[in-house]
Amino acid sequence: MRTALAPNPAISPATDPAMTTTEPAAASQMPGRATAPAYVSIEGVGKSYGSRHGAVHALAGIDLEVREGEFLSILGPSGCGKSTLLKCIGGLERVTKGSLAVRGQPLSGPPAKAGMVFQRDVLLDWRTILDNVLITAEFLGQSREALKPRALQLLQRFGLSGFENRHPWELSGGMRQRASICRALLCDPELLLMDEPFGALDAMTRDDLNLELARIWQDTRKTVVFVTHGIAEAIFLSDRVVMMDRNPGRIVEVMEIDLPRPRTLAMRETPEFGRYVAHIRHLFAGLGILKEG
Template sequence: MAYLSIEQVRKTYGSPRGPVHALKDIGLAVREGEFVSILGPSGCGKSTLLKCIAGLEPVSGGQIAVQGRPLKGPPEDMGIVFQRDVLLDWRTILDNVLITAEFAGLNRAAMRERAGQLLQRFGLGGFENRHPWELSGGMRQRAAICRALLCDPKLLLMDEPFGALDAMTRDDLNLELARIWQDTRKTVVFVTHGIAEAVFLSDRVVMMDRNPGRVVEVIDIDLPRPRHLALRETPEFGRYTAHIRHLFASLGVLKDDAS
């Protein structure tokens, strides 16, 4: 049985000009402990699909189930990282991370040690008592990831969490996320528009197109783990990224260099 099952999911929004079909007949089964990236252009429904998986948006048709149980709201044992860090500026970084424990009804004092360990691992040791406005964008997003990981969720949803960061910070966080997954084998659904990022992180890449949002291909990524940035320079890695680029070019999403 799949850990996460998405069966013929549709999502339609109403508008004064008529219905907007954001998702059409999305089908996907994610195994427990698998890292799956959802890759596609802006407007293809990637974030909408993630919100449906998170129970933040109702589906218009079809069904989403976690461990065989149909979704009726946010699933238990889930952590989520949004495009923006959404930290609370009036709380310290430590208190922002601990807010997850508060929402879960857990003892703050008992979770402080884990919060400190996570902050240390993500390069934020010594910044526990700083406020978000004192940190760079990359540091804020690291804190947001710590917050999502605090209660050790089985399912981790990430909505373009590195999209607004500079290339070096993005590479650093890609490496750390790959290490976290290697250590914990969480089930991860990761939304991105970065082809190399999707290939580097994933066991499978789900390619989507728009108007309406739909799955056009699912690619198994057979590359060795643990992964290091040098992997991106190998012919095997290049073949995956070239295949994805060519497919998107055939859909009119990208220009093909060969054309």
């Protein structure tokens, strides 16, 4: 889906072969990474809520395929339905129009082998950090003892070794969010859904977690759908970035990110990275979401 905005020749993908935008419905037809099969298929999805003043349309006409093993970010302003779309993929919200399938099977509830990280860590203050991570095993009816070594390994990877027996209220916000990511990864999900997990963190902690998340994806090639407000964050982490507008929430463009991996923070200072940022900013400026200049 291409935006109807007139392109800016200085930053348009048409003048820069390193940047490509794609129609969501045609994603599986593109070469290279695009040949990966669809893990999540979204067709004509709409989501509405009832209110005293009539229906509120949160999403309309969403067509998108999430490829198996890709890192896809959903980017847009507050109120554009990013989190609502993620909750629909996670089976936490039911769509009111269209269809949504995971591995070709219509979605009727939370998909199997999926993990979710929310905007807030939602840790239980009366449980230790280790017990908070192991709660996933309890929910899924798996053995806590069998998964304890993996929980400890994850905590070590995310810099929480030595804090296993602390309680959430004893940790910083960044440390709590690291624990919530460990919890989501405990049972090795195939699909990882992340709803602005780093939005409330300071810039340095956010950079650190971006790097660790990128490394985990590089190692495991999980299918990741990541919601964010951050343009640079979306570009840094993603294979593709989905850009949304609001009233109602809809996709205006899907952009391939053709940057080498593994990625470093220094890459954000390169001209190639800057062209992606400029293109996205220009698109959102044309929609009245951002100001240029």
